[in-house]
Every structure is written in C-alpha cells, then in structure tokens.
Amino acid sequence: MEEFNKILEDTIKNELPGRIAKTTPGSRLMLIGSEHDDVKFIEMVEKLDAIVVIDDHCTGSRYFWNTTEQSEDALTDIANRYINEPALPYQRFSCTQKNGSYC
Known part of the structure; x- marks a missing residue:
C-alpha cells in the first residue's frame, strides 16, 4: 500500500x-x-x-469504488466487499422490473 x-x-x-x-x-x-x-x-x-x-x-x-477491509479473516473480508458493492446501474432505475427485465 x-x-x-x-x-x-x-x-x-x-x-x-x-x-x-x-x-x-x-x-x-x-x-x-x-x-x-x-x-x-x-x-x-x-x-x-x-x-x-x-x-x-x-x-x-465500479470495481475500484470500494475497498476491501483487511483483518485476520481475509475470506470474509473479500466476501463482504462483493456483497456490499455499489448497486448495478439497472438496479437503480425504476423502469427495471423485479425479474430484471426492462419495462
């Protein structure tokens, strides 16, 4: 670093x-x-x-927008980074239906 x-x-x-x-x-x-x-x-x-x-x-x-916390449990740190990544563009727009298709 x-x-x-x-x-x-x-x-x-x-x-x-x-x-x-x-x-x-x-x-x-x-x-x-x-x-x-x-x-x-x-x-x-x-x-x-x-x-x-x-x-x-x-x-x-978008893969550079958040960081990976570093602790003794590296696998959990990596998993948390992916779980807490920013929402995908199509997930933020109201014209997206629940099944992921566009309106």
Whole structure:
C-alpha cells in the first residue's frame, strides 16, 4: 500500500500539473449501462470532441469504488466487499422490473 501511495503522490506532483484537457468542459460524458467493452465506440465518441470521464457499467470502474477491509479473516473480508458493492446501474432505475427485465 505504501508503494502505491508513493507512486500516486509522484504522479500527482510530477505529471498532472502540466496536463491540458482534451476538450471543453461542455463535452464531458458519463457512460451508463450494463456491459460495455466496445473500445471503438469510446474512440468514436472522443473523435467527435467529447471525452468519457467516467463509466457506470456492470463492469468497469465500479470495481475500484470500494475497498476491501483487511483483518485476520481475509475470506470474509473479500466476501463482504462483493456483497456490499455499489448497486448495478439497472438496479437503480425504476423502469427495471423485479425479474430484471426492462419495462
């Protein structure tokens, strides 16, 4: 963990200050949905002067949103992380029926 924190601190200090945003603030996008592994789609969007700044898919960045607690019982810690993960996108919208199909 300390090694990761050092790398993160170095990146923030040395690499981020000189970065320039690729696009204007009005074209920042969030992709929401179930699965999405079509890199070509994201490349197409970014060629149209937009930038994908975050995603909320069943897979993707959501696996980094919460952490795994560390205790003597590693298996329980891992299980709790998966049990308490953020709700999937389709689970948060009211147009989803109880059986998981869309209205």
